[in-house]
Amino acid sequence: MNTEKRETILREIQYWRRSKLLSEQYCDFLINLYNDENKIKDSNPVSLQNLQQGSIKIWLFGFGIISLIFLISLYFSVFPWPLQLATALCVLVVCYGYSAVYRDRNQVISLLLAGAGSVLTLGFGLWMISLHNLDPDFWRPLLIATCGLLWCVLGFMLRIGLLQFCGYAFWGLLYAGFFIQRRPDAQLVELELLWVPLSVLMIWLSWLLYHRVSGVAGVYFGVGVCLWIMPEIDALWLRQGFPGWVSLVLIMKVAAGLALLFIFRKKWIAWVAT
Known part of the structure; x- marks a missing residue:
């Protein structure tokens, strides 16, 4: 087994140990199977172990970074x-x-x-x-x-x-x-028309792109879900003069949204997981 592949496996075993996915004894067994545990290199340069065993260059680098931060903070305005x-x-x-x-x-x-x-x-x-x-x-x-x-x-x-x-x-x-x-005097119906179509658009894009572009489906779905209740948030928090029954509309929309998420859970979970 080449060195790069062995180091990748050893890093995975260390991750399993830290995440408690496997027991300590089994992780030790796997580490001894592939390599001596003392030869494993910690990839985190700011870990306590590396700071304890690091050279003077690491400490000087840290001192330089901290000094630079203070220098910028103190003299940026001038x-x-x-x-x-x-x-x-x-x-x-x-x-x-x-x-x-x-x-x-x-x-x-x-x-x-x-x-x-x-x-x-x-x-x-x-x-x-x-x-x-x-x-x-x-x-x-x-x-x-x-x-x-x-x-x-x-x-x-x-x-x-x-x-x-x-x-x-x-x-x-x-x-x-x-x-x-x-539109400072917009009514709730107008706010619904401003936000809900955007919510539908983002959820549709999440479905459209989840098997084409990685890393965006979950984000688009989360944005779409948040936009679903934005009309009521816009009315209650960003504007003035709306009656108290808007809070009931917000609760009803949250309940409706949760019901839709439950009904279509097998579909949207696949989008988010992908």
Whole structure:
């Protein structure tokens, strides 16, 4: 058995041990069968074991990263705006780039880096809007649209469903804000017409793409399910003046949605699992 295949099997056995899928004794037996356990390399560079046995280079690298974070935090506001923009872009490229690098090696680190990049994207944008006294009515929606598009694309490329879902959630927020300004006095029927067709469209796309494009069916289905109750959420939380019986409509729609999910459970579970 070649070295690469043996290391793959040993990593799987370690994963079974950590996840309690197999007993300790059986994992030890499998490890001894393929290789000596002491020769197994931990693929997580920030594990306690690697930090304990790491060279001075690892600690110096950590010191440099922490110092850089404090340097950016303390002096970002005094940078000229081109340097602020370049600094933000460099940080985001590093976060998302290493998230892509660790996608197959260590999913936990990949998710943490993608999450940090996403939070920093929004944080840097809001910070620069505040520092330069930009018009929030124009730049905040533009920032939301940019973040939504970026997260949808990167979530699809990195196969991170939560990141992709957050991108669609931001686009939904932008959609709601646009129609609040356009139709502030919209009735519940009009809100149903604004949101429910989008819900049906996303669920239909989930069914259409689940066996053609991997990594999107579950996201589209989750977005469609959330859009199903968005008319009532829009009326109760984002607008004013709606009567209390809208809450009963929300409860009835949730019950109807759960009933539909139960009836068609064998179909949509296949979409989400794929």
